[in-house]
Amino acid sequence: MKVVVVGCTHAGTAAVKSILENHPEAEVTVFERNDNISFLSCGIALYVGGVVKDPAGLFYSNPEELASLGATVHMEHDVTKVDTDAKTVTAKNLKDNEVQTVSYDKLVMTTGSWPIIPPIKGIDSENILLCKNYNQANEIIASSTDAKRVVVVGGGYIGIELVEAFAETGKEVTLIDGLPRILNKYLDKPFTDVLEEELRQKGVKLALGENVSEFVANIEGKVETVVTPSDSFEADLVILCVGFKPSTDLLKDQVEMLPTGAIKVNQYMQTSNPDIFSAGDSTMVHYNPSHTENYIPLATNAVRQGMLVGKNLVEPTVKYRGTQGTSGLYLFGWNIGSTGLTAESAKINGVDVNVTVFEDNYRPEFMPTTENILMEIVSEKGTNRIVGAQFLSKYDITQSANTMSVVIQNEMTLEDLALQDFFFQPHFDRPWNYLNLLAQAALKNIK
Numbered sequence: 516m517k518v519v520v521v522g523c524t525h526a527g528t529a530a531v532k533s534i535l536e537n538h539p540e541a542e543v544t545v546f547e548r549n550d551n552i553s554f555l556s557c558g559i560a561l562y563v564g565g566v567v568k569d570p571a572g573l574f575y576s577n578p579e580e581l582a583s584l585g586a587t588v589h590m591e592h593d594v595t596k597v598d599t600d601a602k603t604v605t606a607k608n609l610k611d612n613e614v615q616t617v618s619y620d621k622l623v624m625t626t627g628s629w630p631i632i633p634p635i636k637g638i639d640s641e642n643i644l645l646c647k648n649y650n651q652a653n654e655i656i657a658s659s660t661d662a663k664r665v666v667v668v669g670g671g672y673i674g675i676e677l678v679e680a681f682a683e684t685g686k687e688v689t690l691i692d693g694l695p696r697i698l699n700k701y702l703d704k705p706f707t708d709v710l711e712e713e714l715r716q717k718g719v720k721l722a723l724g725e726n727v728s729e730f731v732a733n734i735e736g737k738v739e740t741v742v743t744p745s746d747s748f749e750a751d752l753v754i755l756c757v758g759f760k761p762s763t764d765l766l767k768d769q770v771e772m773l774p775t776g777a778i779k780v781n782q783y784m785q786t787s788n789p790d791i792f793s794a795g796d797s798t799m800v801h802y803n804p805s806h807t808e809n810y811i812p813l814a815t816n817a818v819r820q821g822m823l824v825g826k827n828l829v830e831p832t833v834k835y836r837g838t839q840g841t842s843g844l845y846l847f848g849w850n851i852g853s854t855g856l857t858a859e860s861a862k863i864n865g866v867d868v869n870v871t872v873f874e875d876n877y878r879p880e881f882m883p884t885t886e887n888i889l890m891e892i893v894s895e896k897g898t899n900r901i902v903g904a905q906f907l908s909k910y911d912i913t914q915s916a917n918t919m920s921v922v923i924q925n926e927m928t929l930e931d932l933a934l935q936d937f938f939f940q941p942h943f944d945r946p947w948n949y950l951n952l953l954a955q956a957a958l959k960n961i962k
Contacts (some may be wrong), residue, residue, distance in 0.1 A: 516541045518828070519604050519619040520586075521594050522767070523547040524554065525817035526795025526824075527625035528576045531824020534623075535584045541828075543586040543616055543882070546606045548593045550576025554649045557814060560673070562652055563659065564680030571650065597622070597765045599788055621790055623824055624766060624778065628759035628796035628812050635782030640738040643753040648671055654893055655754065662751035663687055666741045668727055669756030670697035672844060675710075677754055679846055689720040689748045691727060691741065700860065701842060701853040705872050706907050713847050722746060759812050761797045764875050773799050777810040782834040783827040784820055792828070794820035801837035803924050804855040804902040805864035811840045841920040843913040855866060855903030855923045856893050867896045868903075871957035876948050877910050879941050886910035890953045892919075899929040899961070904953075915950060929954045930960075 518534055518541050520527055526544070534541055546642050553576040561567040578588045582910045587607065595614075596605040630645045632638065642658055645651050655677075658663065665681045670692035681688045690697070696707040697714075711721060722743055730753065731740040761777045771779040771787040778786055778793040782801070786793050795817035802809040816838050826833040841854040844928045861868040871892050876885040886909045893903030904919040906912045922932060932954035939946045947955075 516620050516829075517618060518543045518621045518623060519617060519656075520545045520606065520623040520625060521597070522622060522624070522626040522762075522795075522797070523552040523581075523588075524625070524795070525814045526627070526798075526821035527623070528553045528581070529818045529821025530623050530625055530792075530794055530824040531581050531586050532576075532584065533822045534828055535586065535825075537825045538828060539585065544619075545581065545586050545588045546594050546607060547578075547590050548609070549775070550591050551649050552581070552590075555814065556647055556652075556673075559646055559652045559655070559880065560676030560680045563655055563677060564683055566680075568846070570652070571603045571651070590750070594765060597624075597769070598767075599769045599791065602790070604800065610875065619790075621828055621906045624763070624786075624791060624793045624797055625799045625817075625821060625824075626762040626765065627760065627793045629762050630755060631758045631760050632755065633727075633757060635727050635730060637732055637738070639935065640730050641734035641736050642738050643730060643755065646677065646754055646756055647759075655752075658752050659684075659686070664749050664751050665689070666691060666748055666753045667749040667756060668692070668741075669758065670694065670723070670754065671700065671756060672698070672842065674754070674756035675844070675846060677756065678714065678719055679717075682714075682719055687720075688718070689722060689741070689750070690714070691722040691725055691743060691748070693724070693726040695724040696722075697723070697845075701844075701857070702851070702905055702907075703857045703859065703870070703872075705891065706851070706905055706957045709889065709907060710846060710849060710851075712902065713849065717847055720748070722748070743933065759796065761810065761812075763797050766791070771874060773808060773809045773810060776947050779808065780820075783831040784824050784835060785827070785831075794822045794824050800840075801835060802864070803837040803839055803867050805861075807864055809840075809864075812839060813838075813842065815841070836924065837919040841916050843916060848909055850908055851904040852907075852913040852915050853904070854916045854920045855901075857903055857905070858891075858893060862892060864904060868893050869896055869961045871953070871954050871960045873956040875952055876945075877908065877912060878943060878950055879945055884942055888912055888949055892953050892957050894929050894957060894961075896961075899958075900926055901929060901932060901954075912949075918950065929957050933958055 725743040796812035939950035
C-alpha cells in the first residue's frame, strides 16, 4: 500500500507515526515544503520573548525520526499538483528544481494553514512580518533586535502573546484590531475588559475597532508608520496576526470543502473521496457545542486528527470525537482558560443560550491566601446543556477549562455539574468546588 503524505507539521507528523505504527507494511512518502517539521508555533512568542532560550525544544520530531520509522521523507519539496483521477502527486525539489511524480493508493492531506495577508496599501514594505513558522520566528527576532516601536496587527492569541513578549522586553508596543475587543473568539467582554486594562497598565497602546488603511515606508522601503482611519502609529516593525486560512488549493474542486476552504471529512477523517484523508489546519472539525462543521485551527485538533488517519487508513476503526476548541493563555500574570461557545459565538453558531458570570475564591478565606476567579458558564436554553465556559484568575485555574471540555463533550447539564463530585481539601478548594458553585449560580439565574 502506497501512502503519500503532503505536509508535515502537527497533523502530518502525527499521521505518519500513526500510519507506520498501525500499518508497518505501508510505503509512506512524505513531501514537506519547509526545511523542518513539527514546529510548535504556539511557542513563537516564548521564543521571541526569550523565555525559551533553545528553539530546538519547540520541535517534537524531525525528518530523521520519521525516516527511522520507515518513511521516505522529502524535505523542501513543494507539491504542485494532485491528480485524484490518476492518483498521482507531483512535487518540485526547491533546491534543484527537479520534478517528480509519484503514485498513491491512499493520500493524506495535512497541508495546514497560512496567515491571512490583507490587501493593504504598502503591505510589501520591509519589516512587515508574518508569524507562523520557525523561519518567520527567527526573522521576527532578528528584526526586533534594533526595533524600538512595534505594531502588532491582530488581537487573537498569537497577537496578544507577541504583545506581551515585546512589552516585557522594553519595546513600545501598539496593538491594532478591527474588532472592538481583544480575544473576541475566545472570551466575552467581562474577561477582555480586565485584560485590556492590564495591557494599558503595561504601557501597550490599544487601537481597537480600527482597521489598518495604509503602511507608510521610508525612502529605504522600511515601514515607519501604520495608518488607521482615525490615527497613525510610528513603527520600526509590524507583525501581522489577523488570522489563518486553510491551504487547500491543491484539492480545489476535487473534494468537498466548507466555504472557508477547509476540507470536509467524516468521523474517520475521510474526505468525499474515500482514498483521500485530511487532518489539521487544512481540515474542518466537528464542533460539539453547536453540533456544526467549523474551522478551528489548533494544534490539539491537528494531532488528534492526524493520529486517527493512521487508525482508519484501511477501514473505519476509531471515530473522531470532535472538539470544543479548548484553549489556555498566560498574560501578564493572568491565567485564562476557555472552552466551547461564548455568548457572542453562540449567536453565530445558532445556539440560543443563557449566560452566567460568577466570581468566587478558589479556596476558603480562612487560608493564609486565596485568589479570586472570574468565571462564566454558557448553557443551552430549554435543555440546560452546558456549551461553554471561561475562567480568569491570578491562580492557575486553566485545568478547569479541560474539565469543562469533558463536560461539554459528554453533554452534561447545569444540574449535573451543580452536584458533580469533586474532592475537598482546604489547600486546593472548598467543600463546594467553584465549578459546582458556578453551575448552581447559573441555575438560580435562569429560574
